[in-house]
Amino acid sequence: MKSRGYEVAYSRTEDVTVSLSKRAEMANSWGADYFISIHCNSNENPVFKGTSTYCFRLETTAARLAEYVNTALVDAIDTPDLGVMTANFAVLRRTSMPAVLVETAFLSNPEEAALLFEPVFRENCAIGIANGIDEFLN
Numbered sequence: 001m002k003s004r005g006y007e008v009a010y011s012r013t014e015d016v017t018v019s020l021s022k023r024a025e026m027a028n029s030w031g032a033d034y035f036i037s038i039h040c041n042s043n044e045n046p047v048f049k050g051t052s053t054y055c056f057r058l059e060t061t062a063a064r065l066a067e068y069v070n071t072a073l074v075d076a077i078d079t080p081d082l083g084v085m086t087a088n089f090a091v092l093r094r095t096s097m098p099a100v101l102v103e104t105a106f107l108s109n110p111e112e113a114a115l116l117f118e119p120v121f122r123e124n125c126a127i128g129i130a131n132g133i134d135e136f137l138n
Contacts, residue, residue: 024094035099037091042108049109050080054087054101062098069132076128
């Protein structure tokens, strides 16, 4: 995003625990315009796979952002499209700006877990998310 001219702030740059509520507080204190939370999904059943993006409520700016991000990400990494969903996650509920939570792929699925360990796949995730944000903003 920085290479595309956007100002970026990170809630984590190291492998340290920062609660989801604290991440929302940080974004609010920065006065961010948008909040993008990036995750890897997991399920007890290893057959589940695919990409999804969450927002707090449908028919909002965040929901439109989620649609753009999810579509561009699926296009970039060629995973099953699980679509946009709503959730009561702290980072979605407690942020004062439009916020989305992206589930790139399932760590619990052996095929997708292998992909997530590939630097090219992770780079493509970043590109897909950035493409979606760019398309939404332009």
